[in-house]
Amino acid sequence: MTRVFLRPDDVRDLVRDRLGTDRRVTALDRLTGGTKKGVYRVGLDDGSSVILYVWSPTENYWPVSASVPDDPFADASGMVLFVTNHAALTAAGVRVPHLFAVDRAGRHLDDDLALVEDAGGVTLEDLLDRDPGRAAEPLARLGDALRRMHTTFGPRYGQLTDAWSGATGARAAEDVILDRALGHLDGATARDPRPAAARDRIAAHLRRLRDRVTPRRAYALVHGELGPDHVLVTPAGEPVMIDFEGLTWFDVEWEHAWLRLRFGAAYPALRPVPLDADRLEFYRYAQVLSLIDGPLRIAEGDFPDRRWMLNLAERNIAEALAAL
Template identity: 85%
Template sequence: MTRVFLRPDDVRDLVRDRLGTDRRVTALDRLTGGTCKGVYRTTLDDGTTVVLYVWSAEENYWPASATVPDDPFTEASGAATFATNHAALTAAGVRVPHLIAVEPAGRHLDADVALVEDAGDVTLEALLTRDPHRAAEPLARLGDALRRMHTTLGPRWGRLTDTSPGAPPVRPAEDVVLDRALGHLAGAAARDPRPAAARDRIAAHLRGLRDRVPPRQAYALVHGELGPDHVLVTPGGEPVLIDIEGLTWFDVEWEHAWLRLRFGAAYPALRPVALDADRLEFYRYAQVLALIEGPLRIATGDFPDRRWMLDLAERNIAEALAPL
């Protein structure tokens, strides 16, 4: 598809209504890296900047796929979800970009939008790569924020917009993860001969991991896909969480399986809460399968960094086959 991204004139009325009639947009720069929403740095006539989030089909690079109906990590997007999750993280004492405004599609744009503080463009990932000493403080402070999240408990697992104290019982979270992983395995097998050839063995290994996981009924706030690229660092060394639409009540092991993968050697500095080893390994392996199917699927479309996605899938195919 030919994608049409926003231009300064498209957001003129939004900025005027939300930031004042005397404010004028002088530049609108689309930031790279997003796959589900557009992120734009908006420069105003006084030299200040804000960030605009846009949830629309034009900004979403993901092709449609079969999903597990109760998977809480599927299609988490939109202004209402963002606002709910922003409020929950703020209440838990977790730093996120200050929220200026949210509005649904139809008023100014044909898409849900949010205006937030511009917390800069220095990521924790960049600091860990080029200045590990400077990364030490925000890494430790991120660990503190994660412990606040992971000791904030909810009534059951699921999206914050879907749960309430009077909600009916749901099946175990680990069964949702199993079905989700089997779906990712099927999708990967349809796109690459190696997971296709090993499909039965991978499924058996996955079910064996699931069988070792004991029951649980305690769920905490988890970001869902928190890597160092989803943490901005202010000049004062404060970590700021972004891409928060996937915030969910879930097992903390889901978060830590991802954190271990994404933070690598820096992970111990986060000083994690106590974890169940069997649940952690089950979730880690499920995420490996997701990191095969997802990249292979998005690479079939017009995502601009297709080679990066294919390399990611390649690494995780090796991870999936290793324990067989």
């Protein structure tokens, strides 16, 4: 695919129509890190800026792949999910970027888009790496936000656009994750000889972990892939959650397996809600398999930081095999 990204002239009419005729675009910078949508910082003539999200095939680096039909985390991208999830997080008292405008494809650009507040370029990951003392307050406030999410319950698991309609959640969530993980295992074994050689042992370990999980049906709001890079920190120390299109009603252990992985030594400062240890370990191992398959798949394409993805897969191959 030939990827064509936006230029300042492409967004001038959008900014004028949505932010006022007195606003003029002075700069347009495409921000790195996104894999499913384009993220741009739009500089304005008064010295301020806004963020533009664009959902376009040319901005999506993920190749098409098979998925479990009732996997609530599949295809978690798009303007409708963004707007729905933005409203749900706001209602739960979670700080997200202020939403200024959304546009359907065809009005200003060929793709769906959203204009949101520019909450700054400092992430919680930056602070944890460079200034842990300054990270303490936003980390604690993020923990408060997560507890509000994880005590806000829905009727069944699934994306918020589906769950209230009954479109998902017919079988046990852990069975969906088992099938999802086995699919990731198939993807990993097709791309690397080490998981291929251990496929039967990995699958048996995964099923043993599943069998230890006791039935439970209580589904809260989970971000899905929240890391410290998905939390911006304002100059006032306020954590702002981003990249929440994967927001889902699901088991809180799924969230905390990911949080433990991504926050590392800082994780206890989030003060999590009570968790089921067996469900947590099952979900953790399933996520390890996804972090082999996903990075290996995206590295086969033209993602600009291919080496980073291969290193991520390498670490998780070692993690998957160490559990055997």
